[in-house]
Amino acid sequence: MVERRSPGRHIPFLLYGMLLFCFGLGMYLIGVLMGVLLALPRLLLGMNATLVPVNEWIVWYSGVPIAFGIAFAMFDLLIYFSHKKPDVPVRYQPLARRNVTVALTAYNDEDSITEAVRDFVEHPLVNRVIVVSNNSHDATFERAAAAGAITFNELSPGYGRCVFRCLTEASLYDDVDLIVLCEGDRTFRAFDIEKLLAYAPHGDFVNGTRTVEPLRHFATQLSSFMYYGNIFVGKLLEAKHLGRSTITDVGTTYKLCRRDALLELLPALDPAVNLEFNAHFLDTALAEGHVLIECPVTFHQRVGVSKGGNVNNMRGFSVGLRMIRGIVFGWKRLAS
Structure with missing residues (x-):
């Protein structure tokens, strides 16, 4: 019988960082796509699309979750990792019965x-x-x-x-x-x-x-x-x-x-x-x-x-x- 060691409770900063990064990247891509779609009426009709400020806001502020995501990931990987990885030898428990x-x-x-x-x-x-x-x-x-x-x-x-x-x-x-x-x-x-x-x-x-x-x-x-x-x-x-x-x-x-x-x-x-x-x-x-x-x-x-x-x-x-x-x-x- 192998003794189980509880991993304890740790905040999964890397998990949250990955999700924030993906969210920010998604915001940026949506903003770029909106910019492309709004460019055509502006060029052809000379009109200032009302959604342009919204488009610019999305692109500009997409960097916020991306920056926080990278920061969270770096904190987990470079600082907190040693507190999460178990300090135990590589386990090898031979099988008494293989059936x-x-x-x-x-x-x-x-x-x-x-x-x-x-x-x-x-x-x-x-x-x-x-x-x-x-x-x-x-x-x-x-x-x-x-x-x-x-x-x-x-x-x-x-x-x-x-x-x-x-x-x-x-x-x-x-x-x-x-x-x-x-x-x-x-x-x-x-x-x-x-x-x-x-x-x-x-x-x-x-x-x-x-x-x-x-x-x-x-x-x-x-x-x-x-x-x-x-x-x-x-x-x-x-x-x-x-x-x-x-x-x-x-x-x-x-x-x-x-x-x-x-x-x-x-x-x-x-x-x-x-x-x-x-x-x-x-x-x-x-x-x-x-x-x-x-x-x-x-x-x-x-x-x-x-x-x-x-x-x-x-x-x-x-x-x-x-x-x-x-x-x-x-x-x-x-x-x-």
Whole structure:
């Protein structure tokens, strides 16, 4: 059992600085765009547009949040950083048992769930595969059971509730020390368990990242906009917990959990958080003093149609904003 060290409460100046900088840059770009649009009537009609003073004010005062943002970031990085980064040795806790329980989320995944279950069942380090169907309306539940999975049906709608049920059911099996959370849509593969296990001695949770280009199939539901959006939100979360972790992907389900750490974390998680649950999971784990490591995993074209935050860029943008809101203002407000 590893002793957890509370990270304490620190003002995330770098996080606020990044947001202020982005806000100021947005103001400046809006001001420049207004200037371009107002230039045409002034040139052609010789008229003094009434919005010119507003345009000039936006451009001029955009420097205020930019300057404050840079100042906040420099303060955190150059002065306060040593108070935030834990002064502890690099952790290495060998795995007594390498076998895992795999828990798969599923929602109307009848076309993919059979192959997904078989892929994990056949892995030599997997003791069992659990599938939690989030009240699917097709044959997902039956096909998962036929493929060899232990099946549960979560009647309450929502991605967060499905993931929370997966983690809860998997944590009940004490013949393994490790739990792997994944999805039943074939976007991830069982062979990446070996990678997650390689990082497991160094932390409590190993989060798979889909941001390594050679490991990402060219045709996935993760568009370029969502790809860079995940990195951006990941860096905001990293800034909030400065010195604690490196985060480049806040939306991936694929992760490995030490069972003892998960049992400590579960009471702090809120299953009412929906599509933003993975960001909530990472944020809460770091806030509770757990060690979070990232591991590159392969990402493949899904079988079937996406039903989550990757449906389109607009939905992805909406989920990203809600993630930022949760990271900055807290997840209880978001869940309510």
